Each structure stands twice: as C-alpha cells, then as structure tokens.
Amino acid sequence: MPTLRFIGRPFEGFERALQRQIDSFAEHVDDDVTFERDHRPLPEIHEELIETGDIADGTYDIFLCLSDWLPAVAEAGDLLVLDEFVEETPPTGWPDGWADSMRTLVSYDGSTYGVPYHDGPELFHYREDLFESVAEQRAFRAEYGRPLTVPRTWSEFLEVAEFFTRPEEDLWGSVVAAVPDGHNNVYDFLIHLWSRGGQVIDDDGTPAFNSDAGREALEFYHDLIHEHEVVPPESVELESVESGEFYAEGKAAMMWNWAGFGAMAESEDAPVFGRTNYGLIPRGDDPDGVHTSLTVLYGLTIPAGSNHPELAYDFIRHATTTEGDKITTVEGASGTRFSTWRDPEILRSNTFYSVLEEINTNAVNTLPQLPEYVELNEILNEMVESVVVKRSATPDEALAKTERRANELLAEGDE
The missing domain is CATH 3.40.190.10 (Periplasmic binding protein-like II)
Known part of the structure; x- marks a missing residue:
C-alpha cells in the first residue's frame, strides 16, 4: 500500500479542503493509498527543508509550495519538472481554466513545476x-x-x-x-x-x-x-x-x-x-x-526525491479539478480557477469573488521570479522596517542602502 507524504503550512482552510480531497481521491484509485500530512510554520519549512535541500530527500511526495520560494527551489533542482506529466495527462481544463497570472506563479524558466491551489490576490x-x-x-x-x-x-x-x-x-x-x-x-x-x-x-x-x-x-x-x-x-x-x-x-x-x-x-x-x-x-x-x-499563491508541487511521483501527480490533478477547486474555496481557502470565480454559489456566499477575475487578468503584479528573491525580500523587509517601524532612516537613505545590497545580491547570483 503506497503512502503519499504531504508537507505544507498549517491553515484550517487547507487542512479541511485537503482532507476532503484525500477522501475522494481514495475512492477514484484502483490501489489503496494512504496519506501522511505534515503541517509546519513557513519559517520552519524554509529553514529546515528549503535552505538545506532536504525537501528533496525522499521524505515527501507533495509540497504545497509558496510561489515566493518556487524559483529558488526549482533552480536548486529540488522540484520535479511536470512538463511531461502535463503534456501526457494535463490537469482538467489546462491551461485555459486558469488565468495567466496563476500559471506563471507555478512556472520557472519555461517549465511547469506545479498546479495552482490557493491564491491571493x-x-x-x-x-x-x-x-x-x-x-x-x-x-x-x-x-x-x-x-x-x-x-x-x-x-x-x-x-x-x-x-x-x-x-x-x-x-x-x-x-x-x-x-x-x-x-x-x-x-x-x-x-x-x-x-x-x-x-x-x-x-x-x-x-x-x-x-x-x-x-x-x-x-x-x-x-x-x-x-x-x-x-x-x-x-x-x-x-x-x-x-x-x-x-x-x-x-x-x-x-x-x-x-x-x-x-x-x-x-x-x-x-x-x-x-x-x-x-x-x-x-x-x-x-x-x-x-x-x-498576488502570490500556493501550488501543489512534487519534490524531486518523491518515491511516488506518478501517484502524487494523480492526486494533484484530482485536487485541482473544477470540483476540487470549489472544495478548496468552500472550506476556507481561495480557489484559483475561473470556474470557481464565476460559480453562482460561491458568489452568493463570498461576493469578493466578483472582482477576482478582473484583478487577476488586468491589474495584478507578481513578485520577481528570481532564485534570489527570498533574500531580496528580506532586504526589502529591513528597508521598510527602518523607515516605518524603527524610523531610523529617511526614505532616501533606506532606498540607497537597499539598492546597494540588492545589486550585490544579484551580482553574486550571476557568478
């Protein structure tokens, strides 16, 4: 009996939705399959699994990856490229079922690494x-x-x-x-x-x-x-x-x-x-x-060391169908498909979905898709803190210092 091991952040919306999707997946596969879920705070996941590369050590089969991190994890070779899977058995409605902004955030350097699961914007x-x-x-x-x-x-x-x-x-x-x-x-x-x-x-x-x-x-x-x-x-x-x-x-x-x-x-x-x-x-x-x-999102991805990549991909396809995406939304997270944003039942209970399509297709920006973005984000964090919280620097001083640090960071990445 294969076991799929999941890693992602704790959040009741994710956890309720995943349990329903796991239960329904078990009814649609020929072989018995069990799941083990590991929900950890984001800083812990980053420090213990992303920075060390242990995300790909074979412990996990499915990783709910924050889009901020995806370029760095993909660049390190720690995520499985899904291009062949998507070409042979694409997710239902792929690619037109999602806005370009959604698909961009689960892609890097021309390849697809995941399927959108939960979205801002x-x-x-x-x-x-x-x-x-x-x-x-x-x-x-x-x-x-x-x-x-x-x-x-x-x-x-x-x-x-x-x-x-x-x-x-x-x-x-x-x-x-x-x-x-x-x-x-x-x-x-x-x-x-x-x-x-x-x-x-x-x-x-x-x-x-x-x-x-x-x-x-x-x-x-x-x-x-x-x-x-x-x-x-x-x-x-x-x-x-x-x-x-x-x-x-x-x-x-x-x-x-x-x-x-x-x-x-x-x-x-x-x-x-x-x-x-x-x-x-x-x-x-x-x-x-x-x-x-x-907008940032969480995408379902497969760590490079997964022992069951085909089965993991089957679950990802199952969890991100029209029905699966609606479950994600109903249980308290935010679906990523056009079908969910347009669903009359969803619109009656959550009127903010009426503007999601306009924003995600016409007015949305995404974070720079750089392997160094996590480090750049911390530099920007310190800049905003120095001006807004500590009030220890003027905007001009903070911007100049941060620009120098950002140039040094990106120059190191080019070496």
Whole structure:
C-alpha cells in the first residue's frame, strides 16, 4: 500500500479542503493509498527543508509550495519538472481554466513545476454602509466640497481615511499590517511602488525601486501611520491576519488586503457582515499611476526525491479539478480557477469573488521570479522596517542602502 507524504503550512482552510480531497481521491484509485500530512510554520519549512535541500530527500511526495520560494527551489533542482506529466495527462481544463497570472506563479524558466491551489490576490475592501450613509455623504461634502465616493487615487484615499478616522468611536480610516515579517509590509511597499508606475527589477534585471516612485511609496506608507495617523498606531505590530480581523470587527472603513479576508468579513459572526464591498486598489495620482494588485499563491508541487511521483501527480490533478477547486474555496481557502470565480454559489456566499477575475487578468503584479528573491525580500523587509517601524532612516537613505545590497545580491547570483 503506497503512502503519499504531504508537507505544507498549517491553515484550517487547507487542512479541511485537503482532507476532503484525500477522501475522494481514495475512492477514484484502483490501489489503496494512504496519506501522511505534515503541517509546519513557513519559517520552519524554509529553514529546515528549503535552505538545506532536504525537501528533496525522499521524505515527501507533495509540497504545497509558496510561489515566493518556487524559483529558488526549482533552480536548486529540488522540484520535479511536470512538463511531461502535463503534456501526457494535463490537469482538467489546462491551461485555459486558469488565468495567466496563476500559471506563471507555478512556472520557472519555461517549465511547469506545479498546479495552482490557493491564491491571493490583494484587493480593496471598504465599508459600503459608511459610504452609502446619507449623513456621512452630507458631512463629507460639507468638509471636502465633493461627493463621498470609493477612492480611485491615493490622494482621494487619504481624504476619505482622514474623514473616517474617529478614535473616540473606535473607528479608523484604514488599517495596515506593518509588522516587519517580510510579508504584508514588503507587499504594501510594492503595491505603492507599482501603483505609482515604479518597478522592483527592470527589464535588464537591475534593481529599479530606488526611484521617485519608490520614495513616494515609502513616504506615503510611513505618513499614513506617523503623520496623518489614519491607521491605528498598533499597525506596526499587526500581521496580515490580525489586520484582516481588525477590519472584520468594524474598526476600519477601508483596507487593501488579501482577498481571503473578505471571507472573514462576510462571516455571519462578523460585525461587518453584509456591510462590506470590494474594488480596485487606488492608483498613484500622477500620469504614471495605475490600478494594481499583488498576488502570490500556493501550488501543489512534487519534490524531486518523491518515491511516488506518478501517484502524487494523480492526486494533484484530482485536487485541482473544477470540483476540487470549489472544495478548496468552500472550506476556507481561495480557489484559483475561473470556474470557481464565476460559480453562482460561491458568489452568493463570498461576493469578493466578483472582482477576482478582473484583478487577476488586468491589474495584478507578481513578485520577481528570481532564485534570489527570498533574500531580496528580506532586504526589502529591513528597508521598510527602518523607515516605518524603527524610523531610523529617511526614505532616501533606506532606498540607497537597499539598492546597494540588492545589486550585490544579484551580482553574486550571476557568478
């Protein structure tokens, strides 16, 4: 009896969905198969399995791989290339069942290494009840001389955030997750950079974030917390889930954050249940400004040392069918297929899915697909921390220092 061994991060949505998919897979295969699941925190997986290369030592057959890591793991030869599998027996609906942005994140250097399982992206969440309130509309027009509308630019966002910031009522204009964990704090900087027309890495592979757009991005993020004070001061200690909970508790009028936190806000137990809506993240005010977003995903991959690669691939195909992707969504994660984003039942229970297709096909950016990206992310993390949390450097100082470090890192990778 073969045993498939799974490794991935702990998350109730993943764990519930995987159990259902495992149970149904057992009913569709001729041979008996058992599963062993190992759920570990991301830092532990990275330190003990990715950095050491032990992910490919034969212990595991299926790896739920974060797309941030995939280029480095693929470059090291620690993931199985799935091109032959996909050519012979492609996943159901491959490739047209997924947006290009989804397939890109499970590919590297022209080859496919996985199938998308759980997706962001980040989108704009806002309290529809506040924006539609006649009293709020009148008060806003009296103060700002224009209608109260969902902000399209960052300057509009700032005005609306200032208007709704009422600490005495336990209400803030927005909330951010600025704790220096290399997650939302870095992604927030990138969204502000891209929305102002900036780049992380240019077409020549050179760091390009030390720019006017980069300076404006860092200044704006710093000022939201420390100058304009339109987000709670504890934002510098909040991580992404905690910021999503803050919004779901009705303490913020707006936020840009992961789509999955829409499910948190639309829980029947949430104070904002039935009172939240979604749209595009604001853009920069100058002519280069664009509506943008960021997506990362988790893909089902096969470690290079797997003892059962064919069976592992069969399970991956099974878990990512139309039915499997819907199970992933219903159980609390975020499906990646067009079919899920368009499913009437899903749209009734999670209205944020109505904007996922538009964002993932027209307004989404992805992290640079570099083997060195994990190290680059940590450098960016330290940059944002120095400006926003420690306040030990100006944006210009932090950008210049980080550019030097990024150039050194990428030069080492070329050697």
